[in-house]
Amino acid sequence: MQDVTYETALARSGALEVLAAYDPHIVGTLPLDIAIPGSDIDIACHAPDPLAFASAVWTAFASCERFSIDQWVGGGRPVVASFRILDWDIEIFGAHVPVREQPxxxxxxxxxxxxxxxxxxxxxxxxxxxxAGLKTEPAFAAAIGLKGDAYVKLLELQTLSDHELASMTASLRL
Known part of the structure; x- marks a missing residue:
């Protein structure tokens, strides 16, 4: 892993402050403490106006190492930007739907x-x-015995209560 924590790199980037108007949330493996070498810092944002979001991201981070920004052609035209700071890759995803509704x-x-x-x-x-090489969602699905598309199956589990999840996973407790 890197010599600098992801929290330090994130603070140094100023990303959460720059993105404050877009309800930024850190998602992914780092806050879950399941990161592996090469894991990046993922930030999900609510960007109802993708052009304004892209402009704000461009203005703030275009001078950063490995900066790139793309906009999808469908699905509300989300914006994805990435850059590197203090040996950490940061990926910012901005979509028109609120963060808590994003996959x-x-x-x-x-x-x-x-x-x-x-x-x-x-x-x-x-x-x-x-x-061993699995992405996060397939690793979770395999670990708890889900069959089928891991990404879809995990989304289906989100609707269950904690009690229902606990019952479903009772045999997995170690």
């Missing part, structure tokens, strides 16, 4: 809940699967 947040939410409910054995299993 990245929804995956993050269910993964956090599963880790809290199942216990340290799940974190260990997910880490082993990730280190």
């Amino acid at each position: 990245a947040w929804r995956h993050f939410d269910i993964e956090r809940r599963l880790l809290d409910l199942v216990g340290p054995g799940l974190r260990s299993d997910v880490m082993q699967l990730r280190l």
Whole structure:
């Protein structure tokens, strides 16, 4: 891992302050403590006006190392920007829907809940699967025995209560 924590790199970038008007949320493996070498800092934002969002991101980060920015052609035309600071890659995703409705947040939410409910054995299993090459969502799906499209199946689990999730995963507790 890097010599500088992701929190330090994030603070140095000023990203959360620059993006404050876009309801930024850190998602992904770092806050879940399941990062592996090469993990990046993922920030999900609510960007109802993609052009204004792209302009704000461009103005703030275009001078950063490895800066790039793209806008999708469909799905509300979300904007994805990335850059590097203090040996950390940062990826910013801005979509027209509120962050809590975006798939990245929804995956993050269910993964956090599963880790809290199942216990340290799940974190260990997910880490082993990730280190073996699986992406995060497929690693979670494999660790808890979900069949089918991991991304879809995890989103389906998000609608369950903690009690329902606990019942479903009772045999996994280590």
